[in-house]
Amino acid sequence: MSLSSSVAPSVPVIDLTHLFPLHLTQSGSGGHIDHCHGPVLPMAITRRTVLVGRPNGTSTVRFSTDGGLPDFEFEISPKILEPTHAKATPFWSNYIIGVFAQFPRNIQGLDVVVHSDIPMGGGLSSSAALEVATYTLLEALTGDTSRTAVDKALQCMKAENDWANVPCGCMDQTCSTMGQAGTLLLVDCLTMGITRIPLYHGVCFLVADSGHKHKLEGSEFKNRKDQAADVKAIVRKTFPDVQSHQDITPEMLEAVRKDMPDTTYRIGVHVLTEIKRVHRFAEIMVEIETECSAADSDTHTSDTIEAKLRQAGQLMFEAHNSSANNYCVSTPELNELIEIARKVPGVYGSRLTGGGFGGCTVNMVDKNCVGALEKAIREQYSGNATVFTTEAGEGAKVEQF
Ligand code: ADP
Numbered sequence: 351m352s353l354s355s356s357v358a359p360s361v362p363v364i365d366l367t368h369l370f371p372l373h374l375t376q377s378g379s380g381g382h383i384d385h386c387h388g389p390v391l392p393m394a395i396t397r398r399t400v401l402v403g404r405p406n407g408t409s410t411v412r413f414s415t416d417g418g419l420p421d422f423e424f425e426i427s428p429k430i431l432e433p434t435h436a437k438a439t440p441f442w443s444n445y446i447i448g449v450f451a452q453f454p455r456n457i458q459g460l461d462v463v464v465h466s467d468i469p470m471g472g473g474l475s476s477s478a479a480l481e482v483a484t485y486t487l488l489e490a491l492t493g494d495t496s497r498t499a500v501d502k503a504l505q506c507m508k509a510e511n512d513w514a515n516v517p518c519g520c521m522d523q524t525c526s527t528m529g530q531a532g533t534l535l536l537v538d539c540l541t542m543g544i545t546r547i548p549l550y551h552g553v554c555f556l557v558a559d560s561g562h563k564h565k566l567e568g569s570e571f572k573n574r575k576d577q578a579a580d581v582k583a584i585v586r587k588t589f590p591d592v593q594s595h596q597d598i599t600p601e602m603l604e605a606v607r608k609d610m611p612d613t614t615y616r617i618g619v620h621v622l623t624e625i626k627r628v629h630r631f632a633e634i635m636v637e638i639e640t641e642c643s644a645a646d647s648d649t650h651t652s653d654t655i656e657a658k659l660r661q662a663g664q665l666m667f668e669a670h671n672s673s674a675n676n677y678c679v680s681t682p683e684l685n686e687l688i689e690i691a692r693k694v695p696g697v698y699g700s701r702l703t704g705g706g707f708g709g710c711t712v713n714m715v716d717k718n719c720v721g722a723l724e725k726a727i728r729e730q731y732s733g734n735a736t737v738f739t740t741e742a743g744e745g746a747k748v749e750q751f
Contacts, residue, residue, distance in 0.1 A: 382519075382574055382620070382621070382677060382679070382705070382706075383519075383521075383539070383595075383621060383625060383628065384518070384519025384521035384537070385517065385518065385519035385539075385578070386519075386578050386579075386594075386595040387519075387539045387540040387594050387595060388594075388595050388596055388621065388624065388628070389536060389537065389538050389539065389596075389625060389628045389632075390519075390521040390536075390628060391631055391632055392521055392522070392524075392529075392534065392537070393525065393529060393533070393534045393549065393555075393742040394525055394526065394529025394530075394535075394742060394743040395468075395557070395742075395743055396740045397467050397738075397743075398466070398467065398479070399464065399465070399468055399483045400464070400466070400483070401463070401483045401484065401486075401487045402465075403460050403461060403462035403463070403487050403491065404461055404491075405458050405459065405460055406459045406461045407458070407459065408458075408459035409425055409426045409459050410423050410424070410425055410426075410459045411423060411424055411425075411446075411450065411457075411460050411462070412459075412460070412461050413443070413446055413462050413463075413464065414462075414463055415463070415464040415465070415466075416465050417464065417466060419440055419442050422438075422439070422440055424447060426457055426458070426459060430450055431451050432451075433448070433512035433513055434513045435512070435515050436513070436515035441514075442480070444513040445481050445484070445509060445510065445513065446480070446484055447509075448508070448512065448513025449484040449505075449506060450484075451513065452485070452506070452508055453488045453494075453505075454496065454497065455494045457488060457492065460491065462484075464483075466480070469559055469710075470563075471563035471708075472559050472563065472704065472708075472709045472710045473702065473703045473704015473706070473708070473709030473710050474557065474703065474710060475522035475525075475526065475704065477510060477514065477516070477522075478506065478507075478518075478526045481506035481509050481523060481526075482503070482506050482523055482745075482746045483526075483746060485502055485506055486747075486748060489748075499527050499528050500524070500542045500544075502523075502527055503524040503527045503528070504520055504523070506523040506526075506527070507519070507520045507522075507523045510523070517572050517575050518571075519539055520537070520539055520542075521537060524537050524544075525537070525745065526746060527745050528544060528745050529742070529744055529745035530742070530744060531742060531743055532548065532549055532551070532742050533546045533742055534546075534547040534548075534549055534632070534635065535547070536632050540594050547632045547635050548635060548639040549635060549741075550635065550638045550639070550642070550655065550659065552655070552717055553659065553715060554715060554739050554740065554741050555712055555714055555715070555741070556712075556713045556715050556724070556740075557703070557710050557711070557713075557737065557738055557740060558710060558712075558727055558731075558735050559735055559736045559737070560681065560683040560684055560687060560708060560710065560733060560735060561683070561733045561734050561735060561736070562681060562683050562708035570679075571705050571707070574617065574677060574678075577613065577614050577617045578595070578618075581595070581603070581610070581615075581617060581618035582594070582595055584606050584609050585598050585603065585606050587609070588606050589606075595621050595625065596625060598621075598622060603615070603618045603619070613678075616675075616676040616677070616678075617676065620677040623676075624669060624672065627665045627668060627669055630665060631665050631666075634665075637658055638655050641655055641658070651716075659698045659714070659716075662698065662714070663699025663700075663714055664699065666699025666700055666701040666712075666714060667688070667699055667700060667701065669701045670684075670688050670700065670701035670702055670711075673701065673702055673706060677706070679702070679705065679706025679707055680702055681706075681708055683708070684702045684706075684708075684709070684711055686731060687700070687711045687727065687731060688700045688701070688702075690726050690731060691711070691713050694719065694722050695719060695722065696715055696716035697714070697715050697716075697719065697723055698714045698715065699713070699714045700713040723737075724737055
């Protein structure tokens with residue numbers, strides 16, 4: 351079914367600009383800091399998942415997509431409140447049923463069509479976009495918007511955890527829900543405090559898809575999460591006051607290094623250094639904003655701003671190194687893309703984004719140098735990479751036709 355053929359007057363359309371885990375330092379699914387209840391710094395990308403839906407007067411929910419996945423339908427019944435643990439088919443129905451199960455109000459049958467230009471399984475949180483778009487559609491159709499944005503994001507995360515069996519943290523869903531043009535979202539995943547961080551207008555982000563998809567419902571993602579939890583548990587035996595990863599200092603980690611396998615220690619190093627990088631990246635962006643306000647012209651990038659962008663970019667390179675060597679979630683293809691980007695003038699920083707094990711890199715680039723980076727990737731990458739540029743975009747919204 352084509353998207354336009356299902357649009358009728360007064361049918362709500364959910365326009366979701368998907369979130370892009372900027373993982374500038376972890377960030378979310380990628381930096382693996384959200385599930386440690388640390389800070390993350392994502393931004394929404396200017397790609398979207400669009401849902402078009404209308405009540406069909408029955409108790410049957412029907413979903414179809416133009417993305418090549420099979421259609422499915424299910425009955426609205428108390429059964430949908432039980433987690434499916436990835437057993438529903440086709441697989442993508444788990445995400446949808448999970449969101450229906452979280453929604454706080456009785457829903458009637460619907461016909462829904464999904465269209466998206468977010469690559470699936472590329473670390474760009476297509477699944478969170480789907481969940482948040484579905485939740486937003488239900489809000490639009492029922493008129494029930496009683497949940498806060500944070501609660502909505504956490505419920506969409508629960509749908510992914512318990513229905514799709516992906517043990518992700520809350521970053522992707524939070525950014526898909528609350529992303530705002532021109533800003534990064536600093537999310538403290540312990541308190542769910544949100545701070546909007548301005549993004550310098552002279553840079554844009556180039557996403558390079560390595561062509562190797564990840565699979566987060568597999569065991570490796572969960573292993574890393576469990577090992578990160580082990581770090582905290584081991585530290586707490588010696589330092590019982592530690593409540594979260596954010597309370598662990600490098601000295602504490604060193605003091606208990608002998609009590610844990612080296613792989614666990616290195617995961618601890620990644621988590622602690624990512625937390626620091628997230629905060630520092632956000633600080634640098636605020637410093638740049640202050641510098642811009644003080645400058646009498648916004649048409650040039652001053653030496654001070656240039657130096658700060660280099661510092662921020664260096665944090666991205668460090669984040670990638672740590673993801674590759676301490677957290678061990680990179681791939682040879684992602685590493686190759688990083689090394690290509692590192693040598694291109696005008697590229698400030700580059701890192702993998704998303705959960706790793708494949709997917710995409712994200713590059714912070716001077717707007718005037720994007721072409722040079724595209725050319726370098728096209729000429730030097732040994733695989734077939736697809737690239738696109740993005741700025742910081744909007745989270746989910748409703749458009750009435
Ligand atoms: P990503 O990094 O893209 O979020 P995930 O593995 O977490 O990767 O999620 C990808 C899965 O989400 C897909 O395999 C599919 O099941 C589901 N999905 C995402 N977007 C869509 C869509 N537009 N239509 C149908 N299913 C989707």
